[in-house]
Amino acid sequence: MLNEIILMTHVLFGVGCLLAAVWLFVDVLHASAANQVRIRRLSLAAAGFMWAAFIIAGYWYVVLYPADKAIILKGPWPFAHSFFMETKEHLVIMLLMLATYLPIAARNDLAANPGARRLMLWLTAGIALLALLVEGHGAVIAAGVKMGLLAQPH
């Protein structure tokens, strides 16, 4: 049960980062003196969510995933590991850097500086899309385990 909680918690924090990025995108579109503090706090929250997701996922990947990997590789969907997990485990490092950079970029005067605003819009859209991509990768990996288990002789 604890293993499943660990697995779901990393997804939960990942979704938290994704939602924060979408919220930020909309807030930055309407950046003004009134929402600048909220944007900066939300940027910190997005980074915090991503760091939490990354650390929990890292523990799960290193300690618990080898058993799932063996099931996937013996099953009918080996690409769930050889492509989807292999790309996911390295794309999330980029995602972590993007999320860490977000509060730094949010320190600019977004209401008065269109260049800084455009940078924030690009960053938040990039984080949301990349987070969505790796969430999808996670779904394929989970399906790969399921397919492997279904293919095992009873």
Next chain:
Amino acid sequence: MENQSVSKHTVSFGFSLALCSVINALLVVAKEKSHAVAAAMQRVTGHHWITHGVAVMLLFLVCGWLFALPNGGQGLRPTASRLLGIVAAGVLAGGGIILGFYLIAD
């Protein structure tokens, strides 16, 4: 007004993000193609992925700090548009190398 400058740490960590995204991807290729690299990364922390993640994030922080030092501590001064172009190019190149490598080359 279109290209107002951004803070020195926005620039320095933006350059660092672009650079480290590409290094992250090249490290993937290096460890997949060289058993010696993969084994060395395994030895450092006990798992190649932990070494990979820690190395890239440390490099990101160190480069972000270093890129803020030129011009007597004022940092580099590109326009916001140029910075955005560099960040986008680095992130897209890094992501493209990782996806392309596992899709085609591996």
